[in-house]
Amino acid sequence: MSTNEIAPETWGILAEFTDADALIAATRSARLAGYTRMDGYSPYPVGEVADELGFPRSEIGAIMFIGGLVGATIGFLMMSWVSVVDYPLIIAGKSMWSWPMFIPITWELLVLTASVSGVIGLLALCGFPQPYHPLFNVPNFARATRDRFFLAIEAVDPNFDLAGTRAFLAGLNPASVEEVPA
Amino acid sequence: MAAATNTHVDASLIEHDVYTDDEFLIGGQHTLATIGDKIGSVCLGDTVTPKAWWATFLIGFSLLQAMVVGLVWLFYMGVGVWGINSPVFWGVAIVNFVWWIGIGHAGTLISAILLLMHQKWRTSLNRFAESMTLFAVMCAGIFPLIHMGRPWLAYWLFPFPNNMAVWPQFRSPLTWDAFAVSTYFSVSLMFWYVGLIPDFAALRDVAKTKIQQMVYGGLAMGWRGSAIHWRRYEKLYLLLAGLGTPLVFSVHTIVSFDFAVSIVPLWHATIFPPFFVAGAIYAGFAMVIWLAIPLRHFYGMSDLITKKHLDVCGKIMLGTGLLVSYGYFCEVWFAFYSQSVYEWDTTLQRLFGPYWWSYWLLILTNTIIPQLIWFKRFRHSEFWLFMVAGSVHIGMWFERYVIITTLSRDHLPSSWGRYSPTMWDYMIMFGSMGLFLTLFALFLRFLPMISITEMRELLPRAAGGRDGHAVMENAK
Numbered sequence: 001m002s003t004n005e006i007a008p009e010t011w012g013i014l015a016e017f018t019d020a021d022a023l024i025a026a027t028r029s030a031r032l033a034g035y036t037r038m039d040g041y042s043p044y045p046v047g048e049v050a051d052e053l054g055f056p057r058s059e060i061g062a063i064m065f066i067g068g069l070v071g072a073t074i075g076f077l078m079m080s081w082v083s084v085v086d087y088p089l090i091i092a093g094k095s096m097w098s099w100p101m102f103i104p105i106t107w108e109l110l111v112l113t114a115s116v117s118g119v120i121g122l123l124a125l126c127g128f129p130q131p132y133h134p135l136f137n138v139p140n141f142a143r144a145t146r147d148r149f150f151l152a153i154e155a156v157d158p159n160f161d162l163a164g165t166r167a168f169l170a171g172l173n174p175a176s177v178e179e180v181p182a
Numbered sequence: 183m184a185a186a187t188n189t190h191v192d193a194s195l196i197e198h199d200v201y202t203d204d205e206f207l208i209g210g211q212h213t214l215a216t217i218g219d220k221i222g223s224v225c226l227g228d229t230v231t232p233k234a235w236w237a238t239f240l241i242g243f244s245l246l247q248a249m250v251v252g253l254v255w256l257f258y259m260g261v262g263v264w265g266i267n268s269p270v271f272w273g274v275a276i277v278n279f280v281w282w283i284g285i286g287h288a289g290t291l292i293s294a295i296l297l298l299m300h301q302k303w304r305t306s307l308n309r310f311a312e313s314m315t316l317f318a319v320m321c322a323g324i325f326p327l328i329h330m331g332r333p334w335l336a337y338w339l340f341p342f343p344n345n346m347a348v349w350p351q352f353r354s355p356l357t358w359d360a361f362a363v364s365t366y367f368s369v370s371l372m373f374w375y376v377g378l379i380p381d382f383a384a385l386r387d388v389a390k391t392k393i394q395q396m397v398y399g400g401l402a403m404g405w406r407g408s409a410i411h412w413r414r415y416e417k418l419y420l421l422l423a424g425l426g427t428p429l430v431f432s433v434h435t436i437v438s439f440d441f442a443v444s445i446v447p448l449w450h451a452t453i454f455p456p457f458f459v460a461g462a463i464y465a466g467f468a469m470v471i472w473l474a475i476p477l478r479h480f481y482g483m484s485d486l487i488t489k490k491h492l493d494v495c496g497k498i499m500l501g502t503g504l505l506v507s508y509g510y511f512c513e514v515w516f517a518f519y520s521q522s523v524y525e526w527d528t529t530l531q532r533l534f535g536p537y538w539w540s541y542w543l544l545i546l547t548n549t550i551i552p553q554l555i556w557f558k559r560f561r562h563s564e565f566w567l568f569m570v571a572g573s574v575h576i577g578m579w580f581e582r583y584v585i586i587t588t589l590s591r592d593h594l595p596s597s598w599g600r601y602s603p604t605m606w607d608y609m610i611m612f613g614s615m616g617l618f619l620t621l622f623a624l625f626l627r628f629l630p631m632i633s634i635t636e637m638r639e640l641l642p643r644a645a646g647g648r649d650g651h652a653v654m655e656n657a658k
Contacts, residue, residue, distance in 0.1 A: 020648060027409075043214055043384070044638045044648070045412035047656030057658045058414040064421050078341065082349045091353045101353040104436055108361040111425045111432075115369045118418045119376060123403070126411045130404030142387035144407045145380070147214035147646060 011134035011182040012038075012154035013165050014141065015174040020046045023149035026172040027052040030153060033168060037157035041141070041150040063121035064114045071113020076106045137181050152180065194562045195489040202645050207303055208637070209485035214646040217486075217637045218384050221630045224481060225385055226394060232480040235623060242619025249613020252606050253328065261331050263606040270589045270601035275325045277582040278611050280437060281465065282322035282618075283363065284458070284578060287430050288466020289315025290370060293377075294426035303494055305640050306487045309633045310477070310625075311470050312374045317621040318469075319367045321614040326359070328610070355439035362436040369429060373422045376415070379405050380635040413658060420657035434459045441585060447528040448588050451516060457509035461578060464502040464548075468574035471495050473622070475564050477631065486632055489562065496567055499574065500555040506581075507549040524593050536600060537587045540580050548577030 017023045020042060027040050027049050040049035050056070079102040083089075088096050123129070135141050135152065144150050151172075153165050162179070169177045198209035212220075223229045256263055266273040289311040296304035327333045339360040341350050350357045382402035389395045405411070438458035441449040474492060478484040514533075517525040532541050551573040560566040591598045603611075625631070641647025 019646060040409040041407045042409065042412070043218075043407060044380075044635050045416050045656050046409065046648070047413065047416075047658070049409035050413040050656075050658075053409055055410050055413055058417040060414050060417040061421065064418075064425075068425075079352045082341065083352060087347070087349045089351070091351065094353065098353060104355075104358040104432065104439075105352060105361045107432055108358070108365040108429075111429045112365040112368060114425055115372050115422055118421060119372045122376070122414050122418045125414055126408075128403040128405070129400075131399075133404060133406060135406055141406075145384040145387045145405075146218055 009182060010155050010162060011180040012152045012157075012160070013162070013169055014135065014138055014150055014152045014178050014180050015169040015172060016140060016143075016176040016178075017149040017151070017172075018175050020049075020149055022173070023151060024048045024052065026151045026169075026174070029172055030151065030168075034159050035153050035157050035165075037154040037160070039152055039154075041135075041144040041152065043145050043147060043149075046149070059125060060118055060121055064118040067117025067121075068110045068114030071117075072106050072110035075109035076102055079105060134180050134182050138178050140176065140178065148175070155182075192493075192558065192562070194558065195493055197489055198485060201488075203640065203642050205302060206488055206490040207306065207640065209488050212485070212641065212645060214638050214641065217641070218388070218634045220486070221632050221634050221637070222385050222388055224626070225398075225628055225630055226389055229481070231627065234476065234480040235626065238476075238619055239623040242616045242623055245612050245616020246620050247613075247616075248609045249616060252609035252613055255606060256328060256610070257333070261329065263604060265601055265603040265607055267599060267601065269592065269597050269599050270586065272329075272586045272589065273601060274583070274586075274603040274607040274611055275329045277579060277586055278614060279322050279325035279329075280458075280582045281579050282318045282325075282614065283366075283437060284434065284462035284465040285469045286315040286318035286322065286366075286370075286466065287434060287459075287462035288470055289313070289318070290366075290426050290430040291463050291466065292470065293373065294423035294430070297420075297423045298427060302640060303491050305636045306491055306632055307470060307474065307495075308636070309377065310473055310631050311466075312370065312377065313622065313625045313629070313631075314466075314469055314473060315370050316367070316374055317618050317625075319363065319370060320621070321618050323363060323367065324610075324614060324617075326363075355436060355443045358436045359440055362433045366429060366433045369422070369426060373419075373426060376418060376422065377633060377636075378629065379403065380407065380415070381630045381633060383407065384634050385630065413656065416657040430462075431459055434462045446588060446592055447522070447524040448513060448517065448532065449585070451513065453509055453512050453516065457506065457512075460502050460505035460509065461581060464499060464506050464574060465578040467495050467499040467502065468571035468578070471499065471567055471571040472575070475568050477626075478564075481626070481631070483632070486637065492564065492567060493561060496555050496561045496570075499571065500552060503548065503552045503555075503574065510545065510549065528588060528592060531591045532584060532588060535591060537584065537590070540587065541584050544577055544580040544584055546577075547573040548581060551577075 015026065017026060023040050023042060023046065027038070030038055031052050031054070038053065040046070040053065042049065080097060080099065083098070084096045090096075094101070140148075141150065151169070153160060153169065159165075166177055166179070195206065200211055202208040202210065202212045264273055264275065292304050292311040293308040327336050330336060339350060339357065379402060382398045383405035385398040386395055386402050389398055435455040435458070438454040442451060442454035444450060471492065474487050474495070478487050514529055517529040520526070552570055554560040554566065554570055560570065587601055590601050638646075639648055
């Protein structure tokens with residue numbers, strides 16, 4: 001592990017590629033070279049990059065499952081409690097706990113709470129809203145939402161070394177390599 | 183670019199010299215950058231706003247004023263200004279509610295169901311179809327609220343502990359409806375916004391003025407296309423589509439329960455839920471056609487919304503139209519076969535009673551005229567497709583009108599009555615169309631009308647893309 005004196009001024013090093021396959025190959029090379037704190041950036045989703053980064057599965061499914069389950073359970077119990085305990089009314093000769101009649105609202109609440117927890121989960125996990133990010137200091141990074149693919153190795157990586165990492169990325173045949181100020 | 187070798191498409195659907203993909207979905211030569219520029223330049227003001235946009239906006243905005251006037255008078259005087267009476271307690275307001283919410287459903291169908299079914303052609307349509315959903319549900323939501331008589335107490339529909347110690351009636355389809363429609367709106371809004379986040383980031387990064395950068399940048403919330411973020415994003419998008427699919431069926435099923443759970447003859451029918459859902463998709467595709475054709479012409483989007491798209495929409499419209507027509511047949515057959523004097527007599531009233539003209543207008547516009555779509559000559563002609571879709575709009579409105587006028591003659595002849603809407607009904611009805619047009623025009627001008635990100639995914643590898651839509655493969 002090299003000593004890391006430049007960390008305060010540099011967030012990381014950014015390499016630019018012209019197509020998705022080059023980004024996938026570069027991410028794989030960086031992983032094999034021992035880098036762990038890095039991320040790929042692309043204008044559309046490239047699943048293989050996330051695979052190479054060691055992020056094979058997102059947390060969203062579990063979050064939505066739990067969110068939906070909680071919402072549906074609370075909704076069903078709320079209707080049961082209201083109809084049986086707090087405000088019992090005989091409607092059309094049905095029993096107080098006429099649970100099949102509670103299913104439509106239970107279902108709607110399941111969808112609602114699963115969706116809300118998924119969206120909030122996405123924003124929270126990604127750290128959004130995030131008005132500032134060091135990558136936005138690199139003017140060329142605007143093309144990450146247009147037609148270019150980027151790989152950034154961050155200064156917090158234990159293997160990071162300003163000159164060495166820059167040379168490593170330059171060896172991956174990128175369109176450009178830039179230092180990202182913190 | 184493999185256009186010449188693909189034999190799946192009829193020659194009359196080919197309108198461009200070259201196609202970027204081999205399925206005739208992207209005309210001309212497009213790349214990652216040109217897709218974004220073409221769609222984004224409208225939002226950033228680099229494309230000259232078409233005159234037709236101003237016409238749409240001004241007509242819509244004027245009609246919206248009619249709605250405001252109508253609502254002010256309604257709130258001042260009460261629902262008596264409408265034509266509703268005893269026994270026709272549900273008037274045009276309910277017709278409009280069901281009409282609008284039905285139109286909304288095609289947006290969810292395109293964005294969610296067709297996503298799950300790997301239909302690539304949905305990509306060009308999903309964004310404006312989702313916007314259509316959102317605005318149509320807004321228009322729909324107004325009607326039950328103002329129909330309540332005391333709309334300022336609308337929050338009573340939802341369960342909350344209150345000093346009156348009462349709760350909503352959870353066994354009532356009307357309460358289900360309040361949950362269904364508000365959930366549908368919320369989920370549609372989230373689905374729409376999540377889909378827009380990467381597009382907002384793309385606009386932020388090409389915006390030139392400070393205001394544009396701040397607004398689109400704020401809406402993008404710091405999106406930078408990270409592979410980790412994309413993975414979560416795609417999973418969320420897929421799961422929202424997976425939840426949206428049964429949601430859309432449940433919503434219109436519950437809307438049909440508003441009628442079917444009652445004991446009114448011809449309303450109390452098991453055919454209602456599937457019949458309503460099919461009708462909703464039918465009406466929605468008609469509206470998609472009505473929106474897509476002007477976009478092709480006035481915004482020059484014929485390279486992204488090709489004739490192939492219109493052809494597919496026309497076919498779905500025809501298919502769902504046949505389901506709806508089967509529903510009309512079933513209603514009459516059930517009434518006849520049930521040997522119930524009330525069912526059969528109400529059917530005769532519907533067919534030959536005082537509102538006979540609305541029933542036969544419905545059959546003409548919803549069942550007979552759409553059969554033209556069988557013929558390529560009409561299906562491949564934008565003019566005729568537009569006309570048939572217009573016929574479906576009228577037909578689907580009258581379908582619900584026929585349903586509510588059923589109330590005028592039911593079991594007890596001594597309580598029979600007549601119904602006719604007043605000018606205040608029509609003012610609010612046409613005003614809601616103004617609200618829709620206004621919102622849609624603003625959407626076209628300021629938000630990307632076609633999903634930039636998803637169109638980029640659709641590009642073949644040679645153009646910088648990934649050979650088709652990969653949402654399903656990457657969502658983990």
